[in-house]
Amino acid sequence: MDNKDFLKQVEIFRDLSEDELFEVSRSLSEMKAPTGTVIIEERTPGDSLYIIKKGRVMIEKEAGERKALLAELTPPLFFGEMSLIDDYPHSAKVTAVEDSELLLINRLDLEIILNWNTVLGVKMWRSFSKVLSERLRQTNDRIFQKMYDADDTTSFQMWSEVMK
Template identity: 45%
Template sequence: MAGFIEKKALKKFSPGEIICLEGDAGNSMFIIKSGQVEVYNTVDRREIRLAKLGPGEIFGEMSLIDGRPRSATVRAITDVECVEITRAMFDKILAGSPNWLGVFMNVLVERLRIADKKQRVTDSVEIGKKTVYLISLMLEKEEKTTGIIYKQSWKKLVEDISFLLDIPPSQVSGILSKLIFTPLAESEFNYKDGKTFIVKDWERFLKFTRFCKERYLKNITKGIIEEFEVKSEKEVKFLKFINEILKEQARANDIEMEYMNSKCSEILNEDISKYEKVISELVKSGILKKAVRDDGGKYILVDLELFDIKFQKYVDIELFENILKKFEN
């Protein structure tokens, strides 16, 4: 078999020659005997290198096994000699193997494709975080058009960030487009300046920038700074519940315990006793205060200033997490 492969399956490629093309049918795999190849994707007519392979390494195996189109282009860097394993040869080899081996290989390839997809999603989110950070640095250098509004040419942002991160302009433009459909940014167009990227709430945008940086560092250090720490999902749930009652009462800050208990059953489908620990923590922090009226009726006093700070923190974290999810696509 080895001699047959050497004679019948050896292929030679010159520098710059395409060996397999992204999107084509995958009817063979290759084992590099000598030379080097590069693996890349093309985005906006721009090549993004994924890997460089040399002697003993293989490529094209996933498409051969599962029959899906090629996921990348492979091009010879030097003079290359490859052993090409065609589908007919591969099927012949499998025919002499146990049936479970073919099933196993298909499962393995599927897992590799899923892992590759997850990595691409992760890469997209990380690029989104870095783009936000660069936007903040670039806007900070610009003169404010008013006391709080920051503007920058859309074209300039795209060109500069594309250059700094070495990513396609369309990817940067896509991130900007996702940001303007959030409360953090917007865009406008005029004939003098063209399309512009605008940030009106600069402090909140900077907070999002810090959030992006913190989430990036979290993957390295595993720590979370207090500004973006969520003590418990139960606390978040209870604060949202209190906020609903405050809105009902036109922000009147005294809430009858009996009423709170009935609303808790209605809105959260739970008894207020389930939140005693959360209430105790909020009392310790000064956000809530337990009190008793002259007639013996129990109620809760809400320090609106402290409550708003705490509640807004969680509102922002939820918003920021949702924006990062937008970067996945």
């Protein structure tokens, strides 16, 4: 399967036409990440969107000696998009759990695509927004469920303050 056909499976590209998929696929580069490879270090500048074509990666957040597994991703999922959108450093570490193949779109190529074709740009920003909204909803639900399970009234009060 060529990269253009593979992109049809990726959530943020599902609504694109054949021509738009072709344009995006022309900007892709490929990366191999053997098991154990750190693909993204937390707090480093972000410069690419990574799409998992083969393999599995884990996303971890570190605080001192403590680590939390946030997610494990497999094809055709993607990561790295947040730092392209808001220009902040990466918020987590991403490591290949098994030999993986990734497709990348770097920031400059993404900007060229989005500026070259405004219809494509609108479609992609809408897709990014939908994905980020869904991820935020899931995160909120997990946080709330953990507080509820712990019956932690202090956390509920803190959550209420944060959400104001």
